[in-house]
């Protein structure tokens with residue numbers, strides 16, 4: 001017997017009180033979009049009071065893997081469903097166990113929950129009956145109540161019985177689209193893609209902005225950022241990427257302000273431009289990959305000086321994280337290999353060897369006052385190019401939603 005459905009659990013949503021319905025609806029919609037795109041025959045259903053993906057002949061292992069990457073899902077289980085009759089339940093249990101044996105598993109225990117009290121046999125008795133049946137049918141099988149290879153869960157509900165022997169961890173977090181929309185400052189480095197991932201995991205829909213400085217930065221550097229956005233989009237949906245021509249701003253800054261505050265002033269320009277682009281699209285926050293103390297430009301003093309130019313919240317998901325943890329995360333989500341390609345982004349050009357670790361906000365503002373700030377910002381915004389990056393499929397129908 002084949003597993004005919006996948007049980008989808010979403011523990012975190014259970015504690016969301018009044019928001020719960022909204023979150024559940026969004027999660028189901030996100031799952032439906034995924035199924036439609038990759039497994040056209042599959043459908044979601046709500047039976048047994050739970051959310052299922054009906055595989056309808058699609059490869060159940062592949063559907064399972066795809067679902068594990070959907071934010072908001074805490075775990076998934078392939079299930080066999082039967083009517084509430086002892087013989088059918090035993091047969092279903094045997095099908096699950098024979099699958100498990102084929103995977104090399106040997107020991108098991110049965111955990112039956114009789115939710116439908118009209119079912120004549122109690123949970124304990126069902127444990128015994130099913131256990132004995134399986135031991136009779138499969139000689140290589142052994143019972144282990146403490147550390148079984150397979151915990152066979154049998155839920156007897158009004159509508160029918162669901163049997164599963166496997167529970168796989170999902171991505172967790174909150175469904176994409178429940179956390180509003182924000183603008184990720186996406187460099188070609190290791191940190192910012194991970195910061196974007198963390199925000200997406202909390203349900204945030206991302207747009208991204210990248211500052212490049214041709215001819216000082218290469219086409220490959222820009223390609224790198226598009227590839228990073230594509231990886232992110234596989235988790236949280238298509239990403240609208242704004243590519244800002246930053247050469248003029250950088251040159252102006254380089255000519256006008258002392259070397260050691262250059263990076264601070266440059267960052268302030270990035271924030272101003274990012275904020276304008278975000279506001280134009282109705283986004284409510286900026287996201288950066290900064291981590292406290294990691295480099296000279298990421299001290300509290302520099303964040304203080306940089307932050308002066310924006311009233312929009314700047315989310316810094318990595319602020320307290322160790323670099324090694326961030327690297328590990330980037331390897332897991334698949335951005336690391338792209339991030340370490342050797343092409344420089346705009347921040348590494350013109351950089352002084354001794355940037356101030358504690359820039360003085362007033363002095364920075366003073367030096368900056370010699371620049372035509374508004375003109376520089378407006379000009380960069382005007383010449384910004386926009387692309388939709390979607391690593392999920394070449395022709396995605398839902399793109400208009402983002403524009």
Ligand code: ATP
Nearest residue numbers: 185186187189190191192209210211288289290345
């Ligand atoms: P990352 O690994 O994300 O590049 P980093 O450790 O190199 O970070 P910085 O160069 O100080 O740190 O940049 C801090 C943050 O500023 C980045 O995480 C990113 O959010 C933003 N940023 C830096 N350069 C750019 C750029 N060229 N385009 C867009 N955002 C940028």
Ligand code: MG
Nearest residue numbers: 187188189347
């Ligand atoms: Mg960087």
